[in-house]
Amino acid sequence: MRIWKFGDNVDTDQIIPAEYLTTGDAKELAAHAFAKVIPEFSKEVQEGDVVVAGANFGCGSSREHAPRALLGAGIRCVIAKSFARIFFRNSINIGLPLIEADIFDRIEETDQIEIRFDDGVIRNLTKNEDYQFKPLPEFMQKLLESGGLINYIKETKMGIKN
Amino acid sequence: MSTIAEKILGEKAGKDNAANAGEIVDCAVDYIMVNDITGVPAFEVFEKLGREDEIRREKVVVVQDHYVPNKDVASAEQAKALRDYARRYRIEHYYDIGRGGVCHQVMIEDGFAAPGRLIIGADSHTCSYGALGAFSTGVGSTEAAAAMATGRLWFKVPETQKFVINGTLKQYVMGKDIILHVIGDIGVSGSLYKAQEFYGTAIESLSLSDRITISNMAIEAGAKAGIIPPDEKVFAFLNGRVRGEYNAVYADGNERDYEEVFEYDAAEIVPTVAKPFLPENTAPASELDVPIDQAYLGSCTNGRIEDLRVAAKLLKGKKVNHEVRMIVVPASEKVFQQAIEEGLIQTFLNAGAFVCGPTCGACLGGHMGVLAQGERCVSTTNRNFIGRMGHKDSEVYLANPAVVAASAITGRITDPAELTL
Numbered sequence: 321m322r323i324w325k326f327g328d329n330v331d332t333d334q335i336i337p338a339e340y341l342t343t344g345d346a347k348e349l350a351a352h353a354f355a356k357v358i359p360e361f362s363k364e365v366q367e368g369d370v371v372v373a374g375a376n377f378g379c380g381s382s383r384e385h386a387p388r389a390l391l392g393a394g395i396r397c398v399i400a401k402s403f404a405r406i407f408f409r410n411s412i413n414i415g416l417p418l419i420e421a422d423i424f425d426r427i428e429e430t431d432q433i434e435i436r437f438d439d440g441v442i443r444n445l446t447k448n449e450d451y452q453f454k455p456l457p458e459f460m461q462k463l464l465e466s467g468g469l470i471n472y473i474k475e476t477k478m479g480i481k482n
Numbered sequence: 483m484s485t486i487a488e489k490i491l492g493e494k495a496g497k498d499n500a501a502n503a504g505e506i507v508d509c510a511v512d513y514i515m516v517n518d519i520t521g522v523p524a525f526e527v528f529e530k531l532g533r534e535d536e537i538r539r540e541k542v543v544v545v546q547d548h549y550v551p552n553k554d555v556a557s558a559e560q561a562k563a564l565r566d567y568a569r570r571y572r573i574e575h576y577y578d579i580g581r582g583g584v585c586h587q588v589m590i591e592d593g594f595a596a597p598g599r600l601i602i603g604a605d606s607h608t609c610s611y612g613a614l615g616a617f618s619t620g621v622g623s624t625e626a627a628a629a630m631a632t633g634r635l636w637f638k639v640p641e642t643q644k645f646v647i648n649g650t651l652k653q654y655v656m657g658k659d660i661i662l663h664v665i666g667d668i669g670v671s672g673s674l675y676k677a678q679e680f681y682g683t684a685i686e687s688l689s690l691s692d693r694i695t696i697s698n699m700a701i702e703a704g705a706k707a708g709i710i711p712p713d714e715k716v717f718a719f720l721n722g723r724v725r726g727e728y729n730a731v732y733a734d735g736n737e738r739d740y741e742e743v744f745e746y747d748a749a750e751i752v753p754t755v756a757k758p759f760l761p762e763n764t765a766p767a768s769e770l771d772v773p774i775d776q777a778y779l780g781s782c783t784n785g786r787i788e789d790l791r792v793a794a795k796l797l798k799g800k801k802v803n804h805e806v807r808m809i810v811v812p813a814s815e816k817v818f819q820q821a822i823e824e825g826l827i828q829t830f831l832n833a834g835a836f837v838c839g840p841t842c843g844a845c846l847g848g849h850m851g852v853l854a855q856g857e858r859c860v861s862t863t864n865r866n867f868i869g870r871m872g873h874k875d876s877e878v879y880l881a882n883p884a885v886v887a888a889s890a891i892t893g894r895i896t897d898p899a900e901l902t903l
Binding site: 383384474 | 506519520522523526527530531532548549554556557559560603604605606608620621622623624625627628631632636670671674675704706760846847848865867868869870874
């Protein structure tokens with residue numbers, strides 16, 4: 321796995337530029353992820369990679385195409401100091417795990433990490449360090465465990481007319 | 483004692499009292515809006531739920547606006563797919579080109595947005611309807627799909643920040659300058675996860691159009707909603723156009739209900755520009771000396787008749803600088819018609835501007851004015867991110883319609899007061 325580090329205020333136009341929003345398919349979108357700012361991203365990213373970012377990751381548009389592109393690219397978790405609200409909801413709702421943790425300065429792009437969601441620990445194997453994070457609220461964990469909002473609604477039969 | 487957000491979310495969750503900040507509530511939504519970019523993924527997800535016969539069609543509004551008229555084969559296919567979904571599910575609130583416009587302008591003009599309502603839209607600028615006293619917020623396609631089937635959505639009740647702007651605004655200072663001034667102060671994550679409420683004599687004196695600009699850009703500070711208590715101006719606007727009944731909701735006016743209170747003196751706010759690449763990078767227009775290649779007047783932020791009037795007044799009898807391309811895009815067909823009737827379009831054409839029908843177009847780098855490498859655009863739109871309007875090495879400067887018109891004349895970013903000295 322590889323870590324992709326980003327600074328503060330990474331907007332959804334950077335994650336997936338508007339000119340590629342003619343599909344909702346995660347794999348097709350992944351081919352253009354960060355196309356303008358990191359042209360090599362889509363070629364080099366691999367299944368299981370992790371994004372580590374600063375504050376307000378995913379600000380801007382409500383396009384769900386942004387977390388879909390990351391999921392389609394193989395990104396398995398985004399760790400940031402904070403997330404823009406709609407990006408946060410979209411990610412949880414489509415089953416892309418997010419961790420809000422201020423560990424930006426502790427992790428290098430070359431580090432190997434392991435994430436234990438159950439006990440809220442990011443383990444830095446390279447530096448032999450552990451970082452605690454606050455697990456998501458229970459309701460959002462349930463959404464993620466279901467694989468997103470749609471599966472959750474199916475499982476709970478939420479809002480069914482009767 | 484509660485804020486507007488707590489009251490609306492409490493009522494829509496079926497509670498006897500207001501909801502409390504921090505609580506997660508399951509609310510009935512009044513309308514769900516999707517556009518040509520977010521709509522097809524929403525309907526695809528909706529069909530995965532397997533509850534097609536339960537669609538809450540009376541709540542669904544579909545607007546083709548981002549890549550219209552379609553810019554290429556891929557966007558034409560996407561628009562066609564959305565049209566087909568709208569037909570299949572007999573969506574009555576369907577707006578194609580020639581009959582609608584930019585989605586938020588349509589939602590407001592056609593009486594969907596009203597005080598006390600809870601409206602979600604698969605577009606981040608859905609927060610615009612806060613100017614009419616609604617709690618409205620942007621969501622993703624999956625959430626829109628879930629609400630289409632269930633009529634409901636979960637919300638974490640936000641803390642609210644209060645913004646008070648008292649005093650008299652100077653000439654050429656508009657709603658755009660107020661919101662840029664606020665974002666310049668609190669930053670692009672200054673309202674993250676929070677609701678904003680706006681008060682004060684300067685807000686009361688603003689037209690509804692200028693208030694919509696403020697609520698529209700609440701998201702640029704990360705806010706969930708940007709709400710202005712509705713007054714007679716809002717009720718007069720709604721008269722004859724609003725769909726169904728509505729109930730105006732007001733806060734209890736207790737300062738302790740707010741997480742934070744910010745106060746500004748309207749007289750100190752000047753025509754303001756946000757420089758690349760974030761809306762928080764603000765500076766007075768008068769302090770910038772930046773040559774421009776393009777001037778863009780339009781969008782859900784500033785494409786209303788009031789905006790066009792301000793720009794036309796400055797451009798009347800003048801010419802767009804020969805180094806500058808000016809693009810004018812009314813936010814809806816109704817705005818376009820009105821601008822023709824008032825002679826504004828003739829003024830723009832006489833000045834050498836390009837005018838086209840409503841589209842989101844170049845605001846998001848779609849088409850109708852995309853920028854080349856190294857080009858600069860002064861724009862009435864809402865975002866100046868890297869590559870937002872085109873090439874990654876192009877630049878967008880956000881400003882009000884008067885600054886855009888004045889800059890189009892001089893060829894560099896200009897405080898309009900400079901032209902009338």
